[in-house]
Amino acid sequence: MPRQQRKAKISTDQCVACGCCIKVCPRDAITVPRGIFAEVDENLCVGCGKCVKECPASVIRLEAGSL
Amino acid sequence: MRAKKKWYDYLWILSLTYLILGLFNILFAWLGLLCFFIPLIISAAKGNKAYCNKYCGRGQLFSLIGGRFGLSRRKDIPAWMRSKYFRYGFLLFFFAMFFVMLWNTYLVFSGASELKQAVTLLWTFRLPWHWAYNGTLFSPGIAQFAFGFYSVMLTSTVLGLATMVLFKPRSWCVYCPMGTMTQLICKYSKK
Numbered sequence: 001m002p003r004q005q006r007k008a009k010i011s012t013d014q015c016v017a018c019g020c021c022i023k024v025c026p027r028d029a030i031t032v033p034r035g036i037f038a039e040v041d042e043n044l045c046v047g048c049g050k051c052v053k054e055c056p057a058s059v060i061r062l063e064a065g066s067l
Numbered sequence: 068m069r070a071k072k073k074w075y076d077y078l079w080i081l082s083l084t085y086l087i088l089g090l091f092n093i094l095f096a097w098l099g100l101l102c103f104f105i106p107l108i109i110s111a112a113k114g115n116k117a118y119c120n121k122y123c124g125r126g127q128l129f130s131l132i133g134g135r136f137g138l139s140r141r142k143d144i145p146a147w148m149r150s151k152y153f154r155y156g157f158l159l160f161f162f163a164m165f166f167v168m169l170w171n172t173y174l175v176f177s178g179a180s181e182l183k184q185a186v187t188l189l190w191t192f193r194l195p196w197h198w199a200y201n202g203t204l205f206s207p208g209i210a211q212f213a214f215g216f217y218s219v220m221l222t223s224t225v226l227g228l229a230t231m232v233l234f235k236p237r238s239w240c241v242y243c244p245m246g247t248m249t250q251l252i253c254k255y256s257k258k
Contacts, residue, residue: 014149017250018240019120020130035116035253056237058143 006047012037021051082124096217110249133236161244168215176208
């Protein structure tokens, strides 16, 4: 059974939409399309966790992605 | 691999210059209105937070000092500080203090009170700042607003630096009143 890859998951209700995560993402997988919360493109996210460390509100976690 | 730097990744230089200019001539404080109107206009017209996400020089300054220079513990911000109660509460408090500042400016304009050549830090501590004022061509109210506005900018910088050291570099972004306000505008506009 293949190991499920972990992806960045944003707690959108607590996100402040500052965009710090956009700047550190090496895959340009994060956007803040409507200025309310950030969204992760699961097809691009490789689960590196840089955004998790950067997020000033600490509302990003690495979780098993949906397959 | 970091992406190639864009022109707007250097806007922290303007934020730093702004703070320094205020040490020499307080009237430069008026330029700070740009940091109020640009994000509001972008959020109202475009329905996004491009200002926070790309252009905010204040945030860049914190990520430079806290991130690149390492002056940050990089700990999680306490849950209460990222709660909506605190964020909206701080926004209201900030508004209230802003109106007090506008009222003081009005009193000087109307001649009811004298110009106070001081910068008030954290809404409490009055710092002498008279060297940065050599008179104005217009009403002393123009200078009173400059002193008041610079007080707002310096206070928020000091708070931002404190939470940068204690928590993460851009912890200020969590409770930044402009950020909270533009997020609310995006949330409730139809775009």
